[in-house]
Amino acid sequence: MKGLWTKDIRLISSQQKNLAVIWLVAAGILIATDQISFAISYTSVITIMTAISTISYDTFDNGNAFLFTLPFSRKEYTREKYLFSLFWGMITVIGGILLVVIVTAAKGTLLMRSEEIVMAVLLNIPMLLIFQSMALPFLLKYEAEKGRIALAAMIGGIVFVVIFFFKMFETAGIELIDIVMNQMYLKNITLWASIYIISIVIWFLSLKIAEGIMLKKEF
Structure with a gap:
């Protein structure tokens, strides 16, 4: 697995300019709008997508046919993709925290917004786990273009169902968003534990499904 990590790190390092642009955009938005949660979520999601995109490089020009002649199993390959993209996502979360701390400290609002920063980070981690869980099986099964189309269709379907669900409650006179947001405070340990357990x-x-996909896949 060490060789796979080395390969993917080199692929990521070749995209330094793109990653720099992502961070500059996040910094600009944060300075202009004070959107802490967006800055952290934006950088981590885009970076994890960059890590996941290494699958596209592996499949380019039937590259998997050669790649799997090397001494590692398909399960090891799948686990490496999950761990590698999760690793980069978490590194970016830390980077996002530092960016937010620097900008808010420069504005003199760090202490006032400390709870908001913690909430944004706590929500961002399970969001990354779920996003990764959705994206990787599709990309491993359908590869680059078809995988992105299938993933976009699924996300669109989920968004539609969620919006429909909230609209139904709104029609019934129940403000579900307000109810949920009122429960999202730091001392609600049961809620946070539930969110993390479910996302894990x-x-x-998702990892087990992806391993099954790779074991059945033909190159």
Whole structure:
């Protein structure tokens, strides 16, 4: 697995300019709008997408046919993709925190917004786990273009169902968003534990599904 990590790190390092632009955009938005949660989420999601895109490089010009002649199993390859993209996502979360701390400290609002920063980070981590859980099985099964189309269709379907669900409650006179947001405070340990347990379970289920996909795949 060490060789796979080395390969993917080199692929990521070849995109330094793109990553620099992502961070500059995030910094600009944060300075202009004070959108802490957006800055952290934007940088981490885009970076994890960059890490996941290494699958496209592996499949380019039937590259997998050669790649799997090397001494590692398909399960090891799948696990490496999950761990590698998660690693880069977490590194970016740390980078996002530093960016937010620097900008808010420069504005003199760090202490006032410390709870908001913690909330943004706590929400961002399970969001990354779920996003990764959704994206990787599709990209491993359908590869680059078809995988992105299938993933976009699925995300669009989920967004439609969620919006429909909230609209149904709104029609019934229930403001579900307000109810949820009122429960999202730092001392609600039960809620936070539930969110993290659910996202971790989804992540492991996705990994097992992806391993099954790779074992059945023909190159």
